[in-house]
Amino acid sequence: EIYNADGKYVFPGFIDEHVHSRDPGLTDKEDFAHSTMSAAAGGVTTILEMPNSIPPVKDVESFDLRVRELKSKAYVDYGLWGMVLGDLNQKDLPGLAKAGVVGFKLFWGYGLNKKTLALIYNFSSADDVMMPPDEGEIYDAFRVIEQLKKPLAIHAENSYIITRLTLQERASGHIDYASFLRSRPPFSEAITIQNGIMLAKATGVHLHIVHVSSSEGLECIKSARAEGLPITGETCPHYLVLSDEDYSRLNGNMKVYPPIREKYHQNKLWEGIQSGVIQTIGSDHAPHEEKEKKGDIWTVPAGACGVQTLVPLMLHAASQGKITLNQVAALLSENPARIWGLYGQKGALSKGSDADITIVDMNVIRKLSNEELFSKNKINPFVGMEIQGAPIASFLRGIQVMEDGKAITGPIGQLIKPSTSCQSNW
Numbered sequence: 266e267i268y269n270a271d272g273k274y275v276f277p278g279f280i281d282e283h284v285h286s287r288d289p290g291l292t293d294k295e296d297f298a299h300s301t302m303s304a305a306a307g308g309v310t311t312i313l314e315m316p317n318s319i320p321p322v323k324d325v326e327s328f329d330l331r332v333r334e335l336k337s338k339a340y341v342d343y344g345l346w347g348m349v350l351g352d353l354n355q356k357d358l359p360g361l362a363k364a365g366v367v368g369f370k371l372f373w374g375y376g377l378n379k380k381t382l383a384l385i386y387n388f389s390s391a392d393d394v395m396m397p398p399d400e401g402e403i404y405d406a407f408r409v410i411e412q413l414k415k416p417l418a419i420h421a422e423n424s425y426i427i428t429r430l431t432l433q434e435r436a437s438g439h440i441d442y443a444s445f446l447r448s449r450p451p452f453s454e455a456i457t458i459q460n461g462i463m464l465a466k467a468t469g470v471h472l473h474i475v476h477v478s479s480s481e482g483l484e485c486i487k488s489a490r491a492e493g494l495p496i497t498g499e500t501c502p503h504y505l506v507l508s509d510e511d512y513s514r515l516n517g518n519m520k521v522y523p524p525i526r527e528k529y530h531q532n533k534l535w536e537g538i539q540s541g542v543i544q545t546i547g548s549d550h551a552p553h554e555e556k557e558k559k560g561d562i563w564t565v566p567a568g569a570c571g572v573q574t575l576v577p578l579m580l581h582a583a584s585q586g587k588i589t590l591n592q593v594a595a596l597l598s599e600n601p602a603r604i605w606g607l608y609g610q611k612g613a614l615s616k617g618s619d620a621d622i623t624i625v626d627m628n629v630i631r632k633l634s635n636e637e638l639f640s641k642n643k644i645n646p647f648v649g650m651e652i653q654g655a656p657i658a659s660f661l662r663g664i665q666v667m668e669d670g671k672a673i674t675g676p677i678g679q680l681i682k683p684s685t686s687c688q689s690n691w
């Protein structure tokens with residue numbers, strides 16, 4: 266008897282290039298075992314881990330420390346990002362590149378806690394806050410990273426401006442978050458992207474703009490790419506699925522930075538994907554404690570779970586005809602593998618029986634539920650959505666690690682390092 270594989274597809278193992286597992290340092294929010302088990306459950310076989318742990322991955326010592334902390338907890342393969350802190354760690358960037366970071370991340374415009382160098386999400390007092398690197402330091406970082414032939418990713422947002430406006434708005438007693446966002450053009454993202462492009466042009470660095478959230482930001486990337494500059498963009502499911510209309514239902518559960526805005530932006534981002542301006546989709550899995558996410562949207566921390574729902578949501582988009590299944594493979598596997606120097610190790614089916622593979626069933630229709638999530642805290646703004654298309658099995662380097670939405674091995678994930686320089690064909 267033959268097996269009817271109708272509606273089933275074999276994809277190269279999916280990569281989530283944008284995960285904050287909080288480990289070490291903030292493990293009440295999330296830890297690496299939970300985040301990578303979630304990844305495995307959601308059809309992801311490789312994650313790239315953001316550097317804003319405590320300590321941040323800012324030099325070889327903190328890189329090694331992080332690897333020691335993570336290596337016995339990984340249910341999928343993982344690469345590490347390095348953090349750009351301006352003059353504080355300019356001299357450490359070559360060591361980090363040599364140690365094997367996939368690329369560097371600059372939280373442009375974000376203040377840092379003086380003692381822990383952790384990100385400051387909400388400014389309530391300026392006392393403990395160290396200001397972010399200035400443009401001179403940032404320019405030097407761009408130069409160094411270009412020489413190291415690594416990609417540089419930026420969180421393009423001037424949260425200081427956002428916070429100033431937020432404080433003014435609160436003081437004036439007008440506290441509806443969604444109308445506040447509607448009343449302010451998203452200039453903070455676009456201005457920062459534009460500055461980044463200017464410095465990229467001056468230095469030649471490959472610049473990757475993470476979590477693009479606005480039409481204005483997208484337009485900047487589009488024109489830079491039209492000039493032939495090596496600029497790529499990432500967006501996230503929450504900007505593609507949610508809009509300002511959802512704040513009344515989801516409140517702080519959908520608070521993320523940059524913020525989710527009007528449908529208009531959502532439509533433009535889909536166009537950006539369809540036209541190739543956006544090359545990757547990351548989840549920005551950024552859990553906080555469930556109790557921290559309750560309460561006033563103005564003061565709850567930004568960030569939500571996403572690593573487990575990334576692939577299902579993009580498959581659902583394909584089932585709706587927004588993108589093709591081939592585009593899903595490009596956005597969630599081949600393109601990130603090429604950008605982060607992993608192509609050959611990851612991102613293609615060509616390795617045969619040693620390959621990372623995710624099998625997808627496009628006939629499954631189900632409601633996303635909280636109970637299926639494996640993250641430590643389960644604030645996920647997509648639960649309750651009815652979606653079509655599901656990852657049903659994954660193989661990591663030839664070993665089956667997921668069956669029907671559950672991890673089925675122990676933590677066999679390994680640290681991966683770039684083996685090629687960036688191979689994006691833009």
Ligand code: DOR
Nearest residue numbers: 285420521522551567568
């Ligand atoms: O919403 C966000 N949360 N955006 C970020 O860029 C950081 C992240 C976090 O680390 O919580």
Ligand code: ZN
Nearest residue numbers: 420475476522
């Ligand atoms: Zn960010």
Ligand code: ZN
Nearest residue numbers: 283315549551
């Ligand atoms: Zn992030």
